[in-house]
Amino acid sequence: MGSDAEIRAVGRLVGDALAGAVGLVRDTHRAIADRAFTAAGPAAQPVRAVHGIIASGVYATVLGAHALLPRVIGVAVGHGWRPEKAPLSGHQAGRLTLAVVNGIWGDTLSGRHPDLATPMAVRSRHEDVPLTTDALRAAFPTASPRIALFVHGLCETEEYWSLAAERHHGTERTTLGSRLRRDLAYTPVYLRYNTGLHVSDNGLRLAALLEELLAHWPVAVEQITLIGHSMGGLVIRSAGQQGAAAGHRWVPAVRHVAFLGTPHLGAPLARGVHTTAWLLARLPESRPIARLLSERSAGVHDLNYGALLEEDWRDVDPDTLPRDNCTDVPFLPHANHYFIGATLTRQRDSPLATVLGDLVVPYRSAAGSGNRRHLPFSSDNGRHLGGLHHFDLLNHPEVHDQLCAWLAEPKSTTLADDQP
Incomplete structure (x- = not known):
């Protein structure tokens, strides 16, 4: 894997992560605001509409900036990276970091950021x-x-x-x-x-x-x-x-x-994270956090009960309580x-x-x-x-x-x- 490709891929990954964080704040904000405006009744509907327009514009701007800036930096650094330098995977800290990223989001990396996905x-x-x-x-x-x-x-x-x-x-x-x-x-x-x-x-x-x-x-x-x-x-x-x-x-x-x-x-820890995500999904205000937890990798999901074969997970709804x-x-x-x-x-x-x-x-x-x-x-x-x-x-x-x-x-x- 070339070092410049890795740097650009890291930029894209960081952009996606920051965009996800902004999206989490936006969705939580929206859920809390919806509950408050609903409780206030019809009189609050004009304010609700204005609030929605302003908030949507702000979040769209922030979301775009957080997604775009790391990608631009990644591309610029990647093109400026001297070929004699070792890639990220050429340094122990880089290798260990990539291993953690692969463990948590490895299935997503394979499709969206293949330069960071670890081949067997x-x-x-x-x-x-x-x-x-x-x-x-x-x-x-x-x-x-x-x-x-x-x-x-x-x-x-x-x-x-x-x-x-x-x-x-x-x-x-x-x-x-x-x-x-x-x-x-x-x-x-x-x-x-x-x-x-x-x-x-x-x-x-x-x-x-x-x-x-x-x-x-x-x-x-x-x-x-x-x-x-x-x-x-x-x-x-x-x-x-x-x-x-x-x-x-x-x-x-x-x-x-x-x-x-x-x-x-x-592993109880894997089942605990799964159960926590299921509980958080019950309420609109915590549902965005539940979605974030649910984005953990397929490998982590398999640790709930030690799934070994495709039939162990193929027909299982990942959003239900683990069995x-x-x-x-x-x-x-x-x-x-x-x-x-x-x-x-x-x-x-x-x-x-x-x-x-x-x-x-x-x-x-x-x-x-x-x-x-x-x-x-x-x-x-x-x-x-x-x-x-x-x-x-x-x-x-x-x-x-x-x-x-x-x-x-x-x-x-x-x-x-x-x-x-």
């Missing part, structure tokens, strides 16, 4: 890796027959797998990927994708990507391990179901699947499945743990243990970690140790560390 891709050294044998060999010169694919969560990038590496591991900067490479001869492969799209859409894309990865990997693939954090685990499960239905060759190559803080049964209509998706038959869930409290069954979970996902959702749906994890394939939050699961020594213990098999040649 294998990543190495902050760049996309084309799925050709030559490109993969260049990106992974010590590729082994074992692939560990890392799939991040909502509003994240592949760089999140390195969170707190120095704090947890000192100067070694150990990550889960480098541990698997060092101890179990895996080649860590990091994925980036637009987390604002439906989980089912990303699952379909991941299934196709894995088929290409298997076909062009520089050496013959013996086994694949899939590791997902948060939403990434849902995308993995969706990909497994769709890949199996399509008869993909990568599916029987999967030997292990690990879920780290994955909301298999949904668990999600399909039970079986585990891949030839793979071992594991989960790790965290709670802020040391005890997983305490009342506070039930309410807070890991700040994002309750332990029972991470364990797939619900009243209507229950995931068939083996008793030895689950782990609770107390005193940790949701993002600790990306790169914590206890997570490393547990996954290495689960995945341990006779090792082949030990290879050098590989950081995302």
